[in-house]
Amino acid sequence: MTMAGNGTNGQQYVGTRTIRPDGADKVTGRARFGADYNLAGQLIGKVLRSPHPHARIVSIDTSKAEALPGVKAVITRDDFADMPSEFIPAGEMMMNYKDVTRNVMAREKALYEGHAVAAVAATSAVIAKKALKLIDVTYDVLPHVIDVVEAMQPGAPILHDDLFTVGVEPKPDRPSNVAKRVEISQGDIDAGFKRADVIVEREFKTAPVHQGYIEPHAVLATVSEDGSAEVWVSTQGHYIVRAHCARLLGMDIGKIRVNAAEIGGGFGGKTVVYLEPLALALSRKAKRPVKMVMSREEVFKASGPTSGAVVKVKMGATKDGKFVAGWAELKYQAGAFQGSPVQPGVMCAYAPYEIEHVKVVGYDVVSNRPKVAAYRAPGAPISEYAVESVVDEIAKKLGIDPIQLRMMNAAHEGTKAAYGPKFGPLGLEETLNSIKKTEHWNTPLRKWQGRGVASGFWFNIGGETCVSLTVNEDGTVSLMAGTPDIGGLRASLAAVAADELGIPYDKVRPIIGDTGSLGFNFLTGGSRSAFSGSMAIVEAAKQIKSELCARAAKLWEMKPDEIEYAGGHVKPKVASEKVTPMSLVDFAKVAGKTGGPIGGVGRINAQGAGPSLGTHLVDLEVDPETGRVTILRYTVAQDAGKALHPAYVEGQFQGGAVQGIGWALNEEYIYGADGKLQNAGFLDYRMPVASDVPKIDAIVVEVANPRHPYGVRGVGETPIVPPLGAIANAMENATGIRFTELPMSPPKVLKALKEKYGAGGAGR
Amino acid sequence: MARVVLVGNLTQLTGGVAEFDLSATSVRQLFRQLADLHPEIAPHLEEGVAVAIDGQIYQDALLEPIGADSEVFILPQIAGGSLEDVP
Numbered sequence: 053m054t055m056a057g058n059g060t061n062g063q064q065y066v067g068t069r070t071i072r073p074d075g076a077d078k079v080t081g082r083a084r085f086g087a088d089y090n091l092a093g094q095l096i097g098k099v100l101r102s103p104h105p106h107a108r109i110v111s112i113d114t115s116k117a118e119a120l121p122g123v124k125a126v127i128t129r130d131d132f133a134d135m136p137s138e139f140i141p142a143g144e145m146m147m148n149y150k151d152v153t154r155n156v157m158a159r160e161k162a163l164y165e166g167h168a169v170a171a172v173a174a175t176s177a178v179i180a181k182k183a184l185k186l187i188d189v190t191y192d193v194l195p196h197v198i199d200v201v202e203a204m205q206p207g208a209p210i211l212h213d214d215l216f217t218v219g220v221e222p223k224p225d226r227p228s229n230v231a232k233r234v235e236i237s238q239g240d241i242d243a244g245f246k247r248a249d250v251i252v253e254r255e256f257k258t259a260p261v262h263q264g265y266i267e268p269h270a271v272l273a274t275v276s277e278d279g280s281a282e283v284w285v286s287t288q289g290h291y292i293v294r295a296h297c298a299r300l301l302g303m304d305i306g307k308i309r310v311n312a313a314e315i316g317g318g319f320g321g322k323t324v325v326y327l328e329p330l331a332l333a334l335s336r337k338a339k340r341p342v343k344m345v346m347s348r349e350e351v352f353k354a355s356g357p358t359s360g361a362v363v364k365v366k367m368g369a370t371k372d373g374k375f376v377a378g379w380a381e382l383k384y385q386a387g388a389f390q391g392s393p394v395q396p397g398v399m400c401a402y403a404p405y406e407i408e409h410v411k412v413v414g415y416d417v418v419s420n421r422p423k424v425a426a427y428r429a430p431g432a433p434i435s436e437y438a439v440e441s442v443v444d445e446i447a448k449k450l451g452i453d454p455i456q457l458r459m460m461n462a463a464h465e466g467t468k469a470a471y472g473p474k475f476g477p478l479g480l481e482e483t484l485n486s487i488k489k490t491e492h493w494n495t496p497l498r499k500w501q502g503r504g505v506a507s508g509f510w511f512n513i514g515g516e517t518c519v520s521l522t523v524n525e526d527g528t529v530s531l532m533a534g535t536p537d538i539g540g541l542r543a544s545l546a547a548v549a550a551d552e553l554g555i556p557y558d559k560v561r562p563i564i565g566d567t568g569s570l571g572f573n574f575l576t577g578g579s580r581s582a583f584s585g586s587m588a589i590v591e592a593a594k595q596i597k598s599e600l601c602a603r604a605a606k607l608w609e610m611k612p613d614e615i616e617y618a619g620g621h622v623k624p625k626v627a628s629e630k631v632t633p634m635s636l637v638d639f640a641k642v643a644g645k646t647g648g649p650i651g652g653v654g655r656i657n658a659q660g661a662g663p664s665l666g667t668h669l670v671d672l673e674v675d676p677e678t679g680r681v682t683i684l685r686y687t688v689a690q691d692a693g694k695a696l697h698p699a700y701v702e703g704q705f706q707g708g709a710v711q712g713i714g715w716a717l718n719e720e721y722i723y724g725a726d727g728k729l730q731n732a733g734f735l736d737y738r739m740p741v742a743s744d745v746p747k748i749d750a751i752v753v754e755v756a757n758p759r760h761p762y763g764v765r766g767v768g769e770t771p772i773v774p775p776l777g778a779i780a781n782a783m784e785n786a787t788g789i790r791f792t793e794l795p796m797s798p799p800k801v802l803k804a805l806k807e808k809y810g811a812g813g814a815g816r
Numbered sequence: 817m818a819r820v821v822l823v824g825n826l827t828q829l830t831g832g833v834a835e836f837d838l839s840a841t842s843v844r845q846l847f848r849q850l851a852d853l854h855p856e857i858a859p860h861l862e863e864g865v866a867v868a869i870d871g872q873i874y875q876d877a878l879l880e881p882i883g884a885d886s887e888v889f890i891l892p893q894i895a896g897g898s899l900e901d902v903p
Contacts, residue, residue: 139863218825221828233825234824234825234892235825236824395824395892398824399891399892471889472868472891473868473871473872473873473887473889474870475871476871476872511873511894515875515876516876578894657876657877659877660872661873759872
C-alpha cells in the first residue's frame with residue numbers, strides 16, 4: 053500500500069478528522085437549505101403536470117386561472133422559445149436544448165406522467181393549487197411504452213418522430229425509440245471465447261431507481277425590472293443552473309446570479325434544471341419573487357431517476373482462472389428524452405479487469421418515463437453488477453476463491469483498459485487484499501446466511517474550478533469555493549489551505565460563493581469537487597506565498613529568491629539577525645502599507661483524476677418464511693489516493709453502500725398498465741433507513757494519484773458500484789439461487805425459494 | 817508520430833479507420849489533422865470527447881501537448897455527475 057504524503061508545505065490537518073465548519077449550523081437547524089429562503093412579497097409557484105404518460109397536447113386554456121384573484125402569472129409552452137435540435141455547450145456539458153426546453157415544459161406532447169404542462173404563481177399555495185385546477189388542457193391520449201425492451205420493438209409507440217437511431221448502418225429511414233447504439237471492443241472476441249475453458253452467460257434486469265435525496269427540489273427566484281435576476285436553489289451546480297436558465301429564457305449569463313443553498317443530497321439528480329427556469333419565467337412575468345418547492349410525489353414523477361436496464365453478459369475464462377473474453381449487451385432506459393448513461397455503462401463493465409478480448413454494445417432507449425438524470429457513477433452500477441455476478445459464477449465453476457479470482461485478473465498499473473488507454477497506478481489489488489485480511493471475511497456463517505464480494509470501478513473527473521483565498525486584516529483566511537458542499541468540501545479544502553499556508557485550521561473560514569463571486573465552476577459531481585478544489589487551493593496558496601515573499605524582499609531589501617515561505621512564516625532562506633520572520637498575521641497588519649489586500653485565486657481546468665476502485669464484502673440472512681433479507685455485516689475497502697478528511701471519505705463509502713443495499717433489495721419504480729407510477733412516495737418506494745443496515749465498516753486504501761499534489765482520487769461515486777453485485781452474490785450463497793433481477797425484494801425471493809425448495813424453504 | 821486510436825462510434829465517421837499516425841504536438845493540432853482527414857468527425861470532436869495521452873485522460877484540454885511517440889486514445893467524454901451525449 054502506497055501512502056500519499058507529498059503535500060507542498062507539510063500536513064498537519066490534511067488526513068485528520070477536523071471539525072466540520074458547517075457542522076454547528078447543521079445540527080442546530082441554522083443552516084439554510086433550498087426551501088428555507090424567502091423574500092418579501094414572494095409568490096408561490098405550482099406546476100400543472102400531465103396525468104397521462106403519453107399524450108398530444110391539443111390546447112391549453114389558462115384564462116380562468118389567470119382571472120382567479122391572487123394569481124399573478126401563468127406560464128405554458130408559449131413562454132419558452134423553441135430550440136433547434138443541436139448539442140451545444142452549457143458550461144462544460146453538451147446539451148440538446150430542444151429536449152431540455154421540452155422537459156421543463158411540455159410542448160407538442162406530454163411524454164410521461166408528471167410532465168410539466170403549465171405553472172402558476174399566486175399569493176398563496178392554496179390559490180396556486182386552485183388555479184391549476186382551472187387550467188383546461190385538452191389531450192389526445194396516445195399509446196405509451198415504459199419497458200426498455202418493449203420500447204425497442206417494431207410497432208412500439210414512438211415518442212419522437214424525429215429520433216433516428218445513431219450508430220447503426222445503414223442509417224435508418226424510420227424513427228425509433230432507440231436513440232443510439234454504442235460499442236467498445238478490443239481484441240477478437242470470438243478468438244477469446246475459443247480459448248475459454250469455462251463460459252458463463254446470463255441475462256440481468258435492473259429496475260429504475262431514484263437517487264432518493266431527502267431534500268426535494270426547491271428554488272426562489274426574483275427578476276428585477278432591469279432584467280437582472282437572483283436565484284437561491286438546491287443544486288449540485290449553481291453555475292450550471294445559471295447556464296441552463298440563461299439559455300432557456302434568452303437571458304445574459306452575467307445578469308443571473310445564482311446562490312447554492314445547503315443541499316440535502318443530490319447524488320447526480322440535482323445537476324439539471326426543473327423548477328428553476330419556471331420560477332424565473334413566472335417572476336419575470338409577475339415582477340415579484342417566486343418560490344417553488346416540489347412535493348415528494350413530484351420528485352418521483354417529474355425528476356430524473358436512473359435507468360432501468362436489461363443486460364446480457366458472457367464471460368470466458370481458462371481453467372486456471374484467467375479471464376480471456378468478456379462480452380455484454382446493455383439496454384438502458386433514457387426516459388422521455390435521449391441520454392441514458394449507457395456509454396459509461398459500456399466503458400465501465402469490464403474496467404476492473406485485465407481482459408484481452410472485450411466487446412460491449414449499448415443501446416440508449418427512450419420510453420414514457422421521466423428523463424433520467426445522473427445517479428452516482430452513472431451507468432456503472434448496472435453493467436458492473438451483471439459482470440460481478442458472472443465473475444462469481446466463474447469462481448464457483450472453477451473452484452477458485454472469489455477474491456483470489458478477482459486478484460488474478462485485477463487491472464493494475466499498465467493494464468490496457470477495456471475502453472482503450474493504459475491505466476496509471478490503481479488500487480484494486482490493495483482493496484481485495486484489505487478485504488481478505490478482515491476478520492469479517494473469515495467469520496463463519498449459518499444456514500440461510502450468505503457472504504458476497506464484488507469490486508467496482510469509476511473514472512472520476514476534474515474540470516473547471518475556481519477558488520479564492522483572501523487574507524483578512526487579522527491574518528485569518530477566507531476561503532471561497534464555487535462548488536456546492538455535499539460531502540465535506542469545506543472541511544477538506546480548509547485543511548489543505550491551512551497546511552499550505554501553515555496556519556491553524558480554525559483560522560480558515562470556508563464558504564461557498566455565488567456565481568457572481570468566482571469564475572466558472574463545473575458542478576459538484578463526477579467525484580471531482582475535493583479533487584479539483586484542493587488543486588485550485590494549492591494554486592491560490594502558491595500565489596499568496598509568492599506575493600508575500602516579493603513584498604518581504606522589498607521590506608528587507610533582499611532578493612526575492614533569498615526569501616521563502618515555510619511553516620507559516622516568511623523568512624530569509626539563510627537566517628539573519630537583521631530580519632525577523634513574519635507570520636501571516638504579521639503581514640496582514642502591514643498589507644495596506646505594502647501593496648494592498650493579499651489573496652490568491654486558483655483558476656484551473658483540473659486534469660489527472662485517477663480512477664478509484666473498491667471492493668465490498670457483505671453478509672446477509674434470508675428469512676425463508678417471508679423472503680425478507682437482512683444485511684448482517686458490511687465492509688467497504690476503496691482506494692482514496694489520499695483521504696483529505698478520512699471521516700468524510702468513510703461517509704462516502706458508507707453512504708454508497710447503503711444506497712446500493714436499497715437498489716439491490718427493495719427500490720423500484722412500479723408502473724401500472726396505465727403507465728402511471730404507483731409508488732411515488734417513501735412509504736411505498738422502500739429505501740433503507742438506519743434500522744435496516746448495520747454499521748458499515750470502511751477501509752480507506754491509499755494508492756497515491758501521482759497527478760495530484762496530495763495524491764487525491766475522487767471517492768464519491770465508486771461506493772455505489774459494487775453493492776449490487778456483492779449482495780446478489782451473497783444471496784446466491786445464502787439460498788443457492790442466482791437472482792438475476794433487481795430488486796431482490798421479498799415477494800421475488802419468496803417466489804424463488806418456493807419454486808426451488810417448497811413453502812418456507814422446507815426442502816433445503 | 818503519435819499513434820492515435822479512436823474508441824467506440826467515432827470510427828463510423830472515418831470509414832471504419834480506427835488508428836492513425838499523426839504528427840500533432842497538441843490536442844488542438846490533433847483535432848485539426850483528424851478533421852482534415854475526415855471532415856465528418858469535426859463536429860463530434862468539438863462536441864466533447866476525452867483524450868487519453870499515454871494513459872492519462874484529459875477533457876477540454878486543447879493545449880495539452882502530445883509527444884512524438886505518444887499513444888493517444890480519443891474516447892467518449894467521461895461524464896461523472898452529469899450525463900453528456902456523445903456520438
